[in-house]
Every structure is written in structure tokens, then in C-alpha cells.
Amino acid sequence: KAGVTQTPRYLIKTRGQQVTLSCSPISGHRSVSWYQQTPGQGLQFLFEYFSETQRNKGNFPGRFSGRQFSNSRSEMNVSTLELGDSALYLCASSLANRPNEQFFGPGTRLTVL
């Protein structure tokens, strides 16, 4: 079974631009969570989607948004990029009946110049 895939793996943007990251969960997984990893703040929870609905949200500004499609694939969008948004963005998926066993993708490395 294929793992969690994230595209693109690397991305370079400039301040003020917006970016969309994509995550395809493991087949059969309906929950998708997003995390931001930075050297200064570590791993921080962004949001979680289940059946196309945002179920939980972390403490990030409204510039960070996401959505989930009917096939459970998820996208994350960051608008008006700031230098501090440079990070590794990780996506994780889990089964509906085992939400506490999350499988992580390789991440998207976003660099904001």
C-alpha cells in the first residue's frame, strides 16, 4: 500500500505570494492533519480534516487555510507569505477508527525569500 504522498517536495516563493501544498493520504484513510516544522518552533499542529470538514485547528493566523476533497486528498494554502513561513510542512493521515495512529508523509520544504 502506498504511503502518504506530498507534492511538491520543495518549493521556493517570495514574500507576499501565496502557495498551495497537496497531500494524498494512504488509501482508506479519511483523516488528514497538517503540521508545520521549524527549527525555532518545532512541530506545530495546523489543522485536521475529516470527511471534507475541518475538525480541529491549531493556533495559526487566517493566512493558513486548508480543504479536503471527497477522495480525502487535502490541500493547504498559505496566502501573503512571510519569511517566517519557511518550514517543512508535514501531512499525516489516519483511519477513521484509529485516529491516534497517524502516518506522515515526507513533507514539503517551503522556502520564502
Added chain:
Amino acid sequence: AQSVTQLGSHVSVSEGALVLLRCNYSSSVPPYLFWYVQYPNQGLQLLLKYTTGATLVKGINGFEAEFKKSETSFHLTKPSAHMSDAAEYFCAVSTGSGTYKYIFGTGTRLKVLA
């Protein structure tokens, strides 16, 4: 509120020596606890997890961890370090219900010396 503290941002051990990575948690409800490993330029791989039941949990690659409620700890151990164990290790806590988000510790980078 939940929190996780990993003591020691960097740990060095000799190959063949015991690996001990420390994790203490704070949770107002029975926690679910996890250890993940991250190799350079990769995502997180689940090593082991504690949800309920047996407090000594065995994971992949010879790692194990013991849930000690009285000490609010979930330390990760491996009897004999291998060079391939060099990576960053993260402890995480989850409430297990309602809010399915993980709270991660700041990570411990393990270095294995030849």
C-alpha cells in the same frame, strides 16, 4: 492543556551502548503517547505508541518505551545502539478523543559514535 518535555536536545552514545531518550508529559486526561523518528529530509516514522493496556511497549528497530503514570514519563530505550539509529526522535502526546492532534516535544537528536 497537554505538553511534552524532551530532556536533552542532543544525545551521543557509542555504538553498542544503551540508548535512553527522555520524555515527560503533562495531560489532564489519560494520554496516548508516541515516539517518532525523523531521518534527514524525511517525514516522521512511528516507532511505537502507548494507548491503553501494557505499559511496556515494544516498537520497531529494537526500541521500547515504558509508560510510567506516577512519573508522567515515557522514556525511549534501546539496549544496543546501531549507527543507523542516528536521527532525530520526537515524543508526542494526544488526548485520544475529541481532539486528534498531537502535541510534540522539541526533539532529541541522537548521534551514534563508532
